[in-house]
Amino acid sequence: MSKNILFIAYYFPPDSSSGAFRPLHFARHLHNMGTNVSVLTAREQDYLSGHSKDEKLFQTIPKQVAIFRSRVYRPKELLIHFRNWLRCTFRQAGIIGNSSDNTMSSQVEKRDSFFQKIKDFITDFLSIPDTNVGWLPSALNKGLCIIRERHIDVIYATGGPWTCLLIGAILKKFTGKPLILDFRDPWVTNPYFLLRSPIIQSFETLLERKVIKIADHVIANTEELRQNFLQRYPELGDNMVTTIPNGFDEYIDMPLTKNKRLTFTHAGSLYFSRNPRFLLQAIVNLVDNKIIPKGDLRFVFLGSFHIEDPLLAPLLKHPTLQDIVELLPQVSYQEAVAYQSRSDVLLLIQPDFPLQVPRKLYEYLAFRKPILGITDAHGATATIIRDNQLGLVVENRTSELEQSLQIIYGQWKKGTLDADVRNLEKYEKFTNKHLTRELLNISDIIVNKRFS
Numbered sequence: 046m047s048k049n050i051l052f053i054a055y056y057f058p059p060d061s062s063s064g065a066f067r068p069l070h071f072a073r074h075l076h077n078m079g080t081n082v083s084v085l086t087a088r089e090q091d092y093l094s095g096h097s098k099d100e101k102l103f104q105t106i107p108k109q110v111a112i113f114r115s116r117v118y119r120p121k122e123l124l125i126h127f128r129n130w131l132r133c134t135f136r137q138a139g140i141i142g143n144s145s146d147n148t149m150s151s152q153v154e155k156r157d158s159f160f161q162k163i164k165d166f167i168t169d170f171l172s173i174p175d176t177n178v179g180w181l182p183s184a185l186n187k188g189l190c191i192i193r194e195r196h197i198d199v200i201y202a203t204g205g206p207w208t209c210l211l212i213g214a215i216l217k218k219f220t221g222k223p224l225i226l227d228f229r230d231p232w233v234t235n236p237y238f239l240l241r242s243p244i245i246q247s248f249e250t251l252l253e254r255k256v257i258k259i260a261d262h263v264i265a266n267t268e269e270l271r272q273n274f275l276q277r278y279p280e281l282g283d284n285m286v287t288t289i290p291n292g293f294d295e296y297i298d299m300p301l302t303k304n305k306r307l308t309f310t311h312a313g314s315l316y317f318s319r320n321p322r323f324l325l326q327a328i329v330n331l332v333d334n335k336i337i338p339k340g341d342l343r344f345v346f347l348g349s350f351h352i353e354d355p356l357l358a359p360l361l362k363h364p365t366l367q368d369i370v371e372l373l374p375q376v377s378y379q380e381a382v383a384y385q386s387r388s389d390v391l392l393l394i395q396p397d398f399p400l401q402v403p404r405k406l407y408e409y410l411a412f413r414k415p416i417l418g419i420t421d422a423h424g425a426t427a428t429i430i431r432d433n434q435l436g437l438v439v440e441n442r443t444s445e446l447e448q449s450l451q452i453i454y455g456q457w458k459k460g461t462l463d464a465d466v467r468n469l470e471k472y473e474k475f476t477n478k479h480l481t482r483e484l485l486n487i488s489d490i491i492v493n494k495r496f497s
Contacts, residue, residue: 049081049195050488053188053202053209053216055177057086057112058102063404067229067266067291068203069102074481076107080488083111083195085188085212087180091117099378111195115187118179120171169242174207174232174249184212185219192220199488203227207252214256223261223491225484227289231270231400257281261491264289264484267425270400287487290429291404292477293411296469299386306343307457309417310388312381313405314348318397320441321346322357324419327446329365336447337454345371345388347381385409389462390453391416396441399424410435410475415462417449433471 052072056064072082092098106112172178191197200222202213210226217224232238233250241249257263257278263286265271271288275281315321328344331337350357350372361370376384385391391409393416395401402425409416416436420426427438439449456462473479 047079047081048488048492049083049198050075051188051191051195051197051200051216051222052082052084052086053184053200053213054084055087055180055206055209057084058106059089059098059100060086060092061097061099061102064203064205064229065102066404067227069105070292070294070477071201071481071484072110073105073107074478075485076110078481078485080485081109081195083113083191083197085113085115085184085191087117087177088114091119091180093176113187113191115180115183117177118182119176120179169245173245174211174252175205177206177208178211181208181212181215184208185215188212188216189219192216192222197222198492199223199225201225201227201484201488203229205230205232207232207249210256211252214259217259217261223488223495224259225262225264225487225491226256226260227264227266228270228274229266229291231273234270234273234400236397254278261285261494262287262487264487266290267400267402267429269425269428273400287483289480289483290402290475291407292475292480293407294477295411296413296472297382297386297411299412299414304343304387304389306341307390307454308343308345308388309390309392310345310347310384311392311394312347312385312408314351314375315346315394316351319394320352320354320357320396321394322354322360323441323443324392324394324446325357325360325363325366325370326443327450328369329360329363330443331447331450332365332369336451339365339369341454342369343371344369344392345373345384347373347384348375385412385414388412388414389457390414390436393418393420393426394441395420395424395426397421398426402426402429406430407475410472413463413469413472415453417453419446435471 052068054068056062057068058065068084072084075082200213200216202209202224204210204227213224213226216222232253233246238246238249257274263274263281265274265286265288267290268288271286274286275283328342332339332342361372391412391414393403393406393409395403396419399421406416406426406429416430418426418430418436418438419441420438422438422440430436430438437449437453439445453462
């Protein structure tokens with residue numbers, strides 16, 4: 046008998062952001078394995094401005110996968126509208142004037158500063174656990190209808206946004222249906238979480254504990270995150286937490302021609318601590334010291350830079366780098382694939398996130414090319430690269446990057462650069478089809494346990 050599963054996934058096509066692809070691949074392969082999949086997601090018209098979309102992704106979803114959408118309310122936007130209405134009302138009533146008097150201006154500034162602090166606190170409070178919490182009311186209502194009408198056997202909620210996990214936990218409380226929580230990233234152990242106020246951190250830590258306690262099974266997308274859960278929640282037990290990493294769908298054909306220059310490619314934007322400055326400095330040092338000829342190197346960066354580092358911009362203008370480094374804007378998926386397939390080495394910059402593995406790493410696996418991972422030596426990303434012999438791992442320090450580049454260059458000159466990545470067997474466990482079987486196995490176990 047076919048199983049009926051409900052996905053709670055805020056990110057889902059036409060959304061084309063990173064978080065949309067894991068539930069997309071799971072939904073497609075589960076359908077192919079005989080499972081009836083229903084997806085509850087956000088309305089397209091409620092996406093925030095600038096949200097990445099790709100209508101072509103709909104072509105990859107089987108028609109039998111039922112997609113339901115519900116409204117997202119935006120508490121922050123409602124607050125801003127209320128503030129503007131309040132100011133307008135006060136001005137019309139003469140409570141706030143337009144005087145240019147310095148004393149009056151000072152008083153207004155102090156009042157605005159006071160109101161700003163109140164607004165910031167309320168905005169933060171209304172963003173617990175994230176800015177998409179306004180989806181929760183309509184998603185609960187729609188979710189209850191789907192569970193009843195489509196005879197759902199199991200609920201799968203993927204986060205972030207963490208609102209999805211809250212929705213899943215509440216639906217389980219209302220219906221008694223078994224719940225699988227999928228953490229694509231850490232929640233309260235995420236470096237970004239430390240930017241939240243202490244009060245918000247305490248509240249969200251409590252929320253994470255609550256939803257995990259309600260869940261029948263927890264999925265972590267790295268082994269490091271799984272161990273972190275078991276350490277913080279020893280009551281879970283080994284059999285209640287499973288590691289299912291991200292993956293890739295199918296191998297990409299490689300061109301047979303060899304590059305005249307050793308070519309590295311980084312696909313995607315760089316931001317926060319993903320700073321290439323130390324790598325660029327290592328290139329300058331190697332070339333200026335005549336260790337590697339300038340004409341033998343090429344580095345391609347696809348996507349924008351959003352890095353607050355005053356030393357980066359001047360370095361990018363360094364004369365040595367002008368014929369080596371290519372900075373290109375974001376390109377289409379097909380163009381990005383072409384650049385990566387023509388590369389010798391795929392570049393990954395992921396420091397300061399020891400529990401996380403970027404989806405980019407799994408996308409790179411489809412090319413079967415060596416990866417240079419600039420990341421924490423003992424983090425989750427480094428573990429996958431090392432344990433599966435996918436390339437080199439190096440800390441984000443200039444001296445170590447120089448050594449790694451010399452090693453890669455030497456292998457390239459000898460024609461042995463791809464010797465460790467030719468074995469296809471190591472990649473099979475990262476295919477989305479294989480990973481979906483693991484999810485299906487978990488759902489079978491918790492559903493059968495409920496009826497045993």
